[in-house]
Amino acid sequence: MRTSARVLAALLLLGAGLLYAGVTLPAHRVAADTEAAVGRARAERPGLHARLAAQQRQAAAEDKATAAVAAATSGPGDPVVRLRRSVVASLEGAPVSGARLAVTAGRPPVGARVQVSADGRYAEILRLVGHLVRPGTGLVLENVRLRPGSAGLSLDLIAFSLTERP
């Protein structure tokens, strides 16, 4: 009885040792490694969420601006005619010379594309560009070139209107 009790006790202690070495210690190591991986994953989270938030704000701002532009330029009638009318209205009364204008049809969501050239004094040309793209005209810039001209500054501008939201 005494011998078997001691053998049993020894077996129990051996089992406890094996359990510790074979299960508890490796599990502690795995838990520590996993926690480190959790830490790494969480460390990259703020940067990722900041990038995502910036992209979402940008997309929301673009959506808002695009909706406003599409609302300003969409409507009944030929988009080429509407765009031409809008640009002509901006050119009228502007103290610039050599104004040239070419409007062509665009492929949706682009309604029409316009090329504008003009010469004038530095301040007048910049005022004209600002007037062409002022809120409400629905004009979207593609390319603008400013270089010395006969009257001071020469402008070449390519822009387009939208018929629908892209």
Added chain:
Amino acid sequence: MSQGRDFSGHPRRAGLSFWDAGLLAAAVAVFALSGYAAGRAQSAVEIARSRLEEARRDSEGARDRLRALESRSGREEGLASRVLLTTEAPPPRVVADLAALVPPDVRLDGVGLAYGRGVELELQVVARRAQAYDLFLKRLTESPRISAVSPGTENRDGEVRASVRATYRPPGSLRE
């Protein structure tokens, strides 16, 4: 196991001694403790794995949403970005910001603005002295409104004539 005889003459089973009973009880306790510790360690692993899974799911979800937003702007070929930049960075504002960076001995002979996912600038620069041109480049690179400054060909024989490419970032721009 020791055996004795009682008055009936039958063999008598001897009980565990105090020490053996204590040893057995301690061994049982150690085994139980070890089992408990193993269980705790396993459950700690499970908890850590589920936290890792959650963190990875969260990151993956954010990455998916980011990819979706980036591919959206790719599909639109930058149309929405042009719309926003026309509002946020009209040529008079860009020119005014550039003019603030031009030193006295430097003039801009031409300015090209291409609206896309950013406003790409192409500047034709004339400087009376090479040092003035270098100062202009320094101001461009240090400006928070300008990035990706790329000086092109330059003629430094007396008056400097050079072209510079850069990207304009409007105030309050959200995208890097």
